[in-house]
Amino acid sequence: MLDGQEYPKPEASSGGLPGQGPAARSGPPRIARTGTGPGTRAATRTRTRPREETETETRKAARQHLEDWLDLRYGDPLAEQHRWALLPPGKLLRPVLLLESAAAVGGSTEQVEPVATGFELMHAGSLIHDDIIDGDELRRGRAAIHRRFGADRAIVGADALFFAVFETLGECRRRGVPDRLITEATAVIAEAGLEITRGATMELDLSGTLHDDIDTYMEVARLKTAALLRAACRTGAVLAGATAEQTAALTEFGEALGIAFQIQDDLLPYAPLPRGTGGDDGVAGKSRTSDLRNGRPVLPHLLAHRHGSDADRALLAELLDGGTDEELRQDRLHRLLDKTGALRAAQQAADSHLDRCRRALKVLPPSPHRHRLAELADQYTSRARPVTVAHASASTRTGEARAGVPAKEKPAGDGPVPEAPRETPVGEKKGAVTALRRLPGHVWREIFISYRFNSNDLWSTVVPASCFVVAAVRSAGLGAYAAALTVAGAVLYFWLFIYGSSLINQITGVEEDRLNKPFRPLVTGDSTMRGAKRRLAAVHVLFPAVGLLLGVVEWALLWQLLFMLHYAWGGHRHWFAKNLLIALGVVSQLASAWEMVTPITTAAWHWIFTMAAMTFLIIGVQDLRDVEGDRTLDRRTMPIVLGDLPCRIYFAVSFVALLPVTHFVMVAPAGFHWWTAAIDAALAGLSLLLAARVLLLRTPAQDHRTQRFVEWWYTFVLGTAVVLL
Incomplete structure (x- = not known):
């Protein structure tokens, strides 16, 4: 990965081996000298950085x-x-x-x-x-x-x-x-x-x-x-x-x-x-095509x-x-x-x-x-x-935007990165719906900035909660038009649901993100801190307003209280408080998903509390991947408090324990059919896979993937509610 490029690369000289005879020890390296001959090009390079030349x-x-x-x-x-x-x-x-x-x-x-x-x-x-x-x-x-x-x-x-x-x-x-x-x-x-x-x-x-x-x-x-x-x-x-x-x-x-x-x-x-340099060598002598050639x-x-x-x-x-x-x-x-x-x-x-x-x-x-x-x-x-x-090419791309920033606003290649870059989406999302392209520019920009904040959490909130809404729609027997309106409102509600949480998470945790998640928008500069705080204030108003329109304002306010306790008031610093607050968040999420369609039934409550309890048991898996960052920030997460191996054994046992819970609480009440047997088998396979992964695959990268599997398991379970409830 790193080939020691802090060494400048002088041109090959025609002399003998370095170190042969007294000349090899006669002073600083030749790259720091000036003059003519084979070393001139490298010397020119060094002179562009005066403080490096003084030994x-x-x-x-x-x-x-x-x-x-x-x-x-x-x-x-x-x-x-x-x-x-x-x-x-x-x-x-x-x-x-x-x-x-x-x-x-x-x-x-x-x-x-x-x-x-x-x-x-x-x-x-x-x-x-x-x-x-x-x-x-x-x-x-x-x-x-x-x-x-x-x-x-x-x-x-x-x-x-x-x-x-x-x-x-x-x-x-x-x-x-x-x-x-x-x-x-x-x-x-x-x-x-x-x-x-x-x-x-x-x-x-x-x-x-x-x-x-x-x-x-x-x-x-x-x-x-x-x-x-x-x-x-x-x-x-x-x-x-x-x-x-x-x-x-x-x-x-x-x-x-x-x-x-x-x-x-x-x-x-x-x-x-x-x-004054030529050829394909960049700063410090690194070939422009080195990484391209070596596949690093x-x-x-x-x-x-x-x-x-x-x-x-x-x-x-x-x-x-x-x-x-x-x-x-x-x-x-x-x-x-x-x-x-x-x-x-x-x-x-x-x-x-x-x-x-x-x-x-x-x-x-x-x-x-x-x-x-x-x-x-x-x-x-x-x-x-x-x-x-x-700036790198002789041919300019007039009017073309780089990462959403007009060409006239681009910083010079060797100048400082602006402290507050203009808030624009990274890249052009070519697969977006054509109608969205016709929206005013600022609306388009806000859609993609919200996506940048939410993108890592969609499979734990918007998608599974929307599945539970569809289950409620099917249970209530709504017509197609009413169902479409309800699902659309639910997607907006749960988008704001996670948007507020993501904003406060990333505002309060920007220093941690600089270490562990440098791709997040506050770190990359796609949003300024001031812009993020303004969006959080807007979401604090919009989210309960949408909840009021959908008839679930009490659950919206409960969720806002929970994520304030979690992020702003220190609930995330200890594993028990963190797991409890997230489990209560699941209750808020799923109860609002069902109640915006129809009153919550006893069977639906069984699902809601079961999902909350299971979340309390296994949500700590997400902390396995960030142990060093959490330790640096003095957090008492489960892997830090219990130790890595005991924690993994606990999670593996918890995943295996999910097998009878999902069967008796969720699948069995629907009766025995070929499709309930298939759901049982799929849930069992996912649970055993998660138990094996958490025990056997123990690198930070694999722990990150295991957390993704947990999110997919959560989504799959709530997806089965469409046919089981």
């Missing part, structure tokens, strides 16, 4: 120690390929993070210099493996290690670099770091190594497949890309003897920086070229797949499937990502993690080292901002 004292120390480490290995069988891999050094981000983290909490940088070098060795080893896996033949503008020395030697050399980090810890001990801190740092580094391998495996599983599993993408970024940055910051804090609070803050800083760095890396192919699951592609129309998804699949002209495909892909709003949404996600970095650093005492950590975050997560197609 800090911390980086000088890290570079010197790296070169000393290599010198001590003169004559080692692997020395030549290690010099090829490590010299000239790149930005040395990981060593610098470790040294600045140690200094920021009052530690001695001299004591931790060796392990800072060790992190650069680990990073270089991971890049060697990456190049072999990806089949990349070049690294920093010259032959990759496996192309120059052979794959067998490259693997052995990379393995040696991984083990060397533990040798450097021994040197830290000899410099006076206490044994207990060495032991703790060893555990941190070992854990980082394991996380890198897990993340790489997950990435291999996803590579070449088109999907919109953003949760898994974020987990891969957290494991594979952020692991070393997080461990570098944490190791610096640990070896410096930092407090638990300071160590946690620096760990958070490193992880947020790593995720932001990965997202920014995904955006590099769509960034403007610095002036990058965030802009996932966002376009999730939020684009069917036609957009088909075009995305076609472009990623391959072709002869990579440059042409890349240009078409850029236009598609621009149109669907994926580039802007990805940049917003990167910015949200950069905000995490800034918040984490506030825990540390003010110092020049804390300031330099903040500068590093700004520097490495602001390497490029995606440019709109109108």
Whole structure:
């Protein structure tokens, strides 16, 4: 996923191997120099970012120690390929993070210099493996290690670099770091190594497949890309003897920086070229077509797949499937990502993690080292901002809108993202009903913004509740015209029902969404906070008004009270209160669905209370996927309170217990028929499937899918009410 693009890529020189003879240690990397010759183009690039050109004292120390480490290995069988891999050094981000983290909490940088070098060795080893896996033949503008020395030697050399980090810890001990801190740092580094391998495996599983599993993408970024940055910051804090609070803050800083760095890396192919460059290399030397060629699951592609129309998804699949002209495909892909709003949404996600970095650093005492950590975050997560197609291409698209924003309002490619972008739908929904296209522009915009807020909850509210309305219509024997009017009113009612809940959920939880759900409209900028609050105020008035017209105003007011208790007054912070409020919400939902058609019968009440009770038992499944985010926000959800495995066993037992409940309460009263037997079998199959999934499929991505299965089970059960009641 991340190929170390913080290294600039100089042109291949005609000289000998880097590191051969004194010249290899004569000063900073050649990319920072000016002049003529092969390095000029790269140097021009560097001059466009003046603050990157000035080498800090911390980086000088890290570079010197790296070169000393290599010198001590003169004559080692692997020395030549290690010099090829490590010299000239790149930005040395990981060593610098470790040294600045140690200094920021009052530690001695001299004591931790060796392990800072060790992190650069680990990073270089991971890049060697990456190049072999990806089949990349070049690294920093010259032959990759496996192309120059052979794959067998490259693997052995990379393995040696991984083990060397533990040798450097021994040197830290000899410099006076206490044994207990060495032991703790060893555990941190070992854990980082394991996380890198897990993340790489997950990435291999996803590579070449088109999907919109953003949760898994974020987990891969957290494991594979952020692991070393997080461990570098944490190791610096640990070896410096930092407090638990300071160590946690620096760990958070490193992880947020790593995720932001990965997202920014995904955006590099769509960034403007610095002036004076040519070819197809973007900022920091990343090839524009690198991700296209390697089939990596990058965030802009996932966002376009999730939020684009069917036609957009088909075009995305076609472009990623391959072709002869990579440059042409890349240009078409850029236009598609621009149109669907994926580039802007990805940049917003990167910015949200950069905000995490800034918040984490506030825990540390003010110092020049804390300031330099903040500068590093700004520097490495602001390497490029995606440019709109109108700015990226010589041919402008006059009058064409990008993500609903008129062309004249598009931000410059290398300028800041507006703080309050105009509220418009992401992309063009080509499959919409023609009549909707004739509505006034602001109405059309509001329809799609409401859809953006509601889209994740339709299968838990609008669809199943409408099914229960149809069951009531059938039970009451309404005529076709009355039935159509009632169902239409019900759809509007339940749309507003979930719209108010979604608005207050996302208004109060926008910081959590920046971490776990960066595609939501307040995070992507499709709605401003002010606009969301205005819509919430409007829904507070419209929803009970529609309820009054339909004769269910008391249930509408109960629902409003419940979601205020849940979101605004802290009911969501503990699992029992949360489950109880949601179960009461089911009563409000289904009682209003039936009563807007006909008075609630005894059989209908049995269904309503049974569905509420079952919801209370199993609704906690949705918390399995967000444990880290909930823990960060100090929520006491079931997985956090009970533990992951006991919680999963509880849910599996609950799903199995649904079998007799659905049979005796819902199916059996309708009598024995072939179709009731088929419903029984389908409900049993779904319940057992859910029990198996929750026990066996335990990644965040699979937990997300299991929650979707729970929503489909809920909808299916209420759909059977049409024939059973």
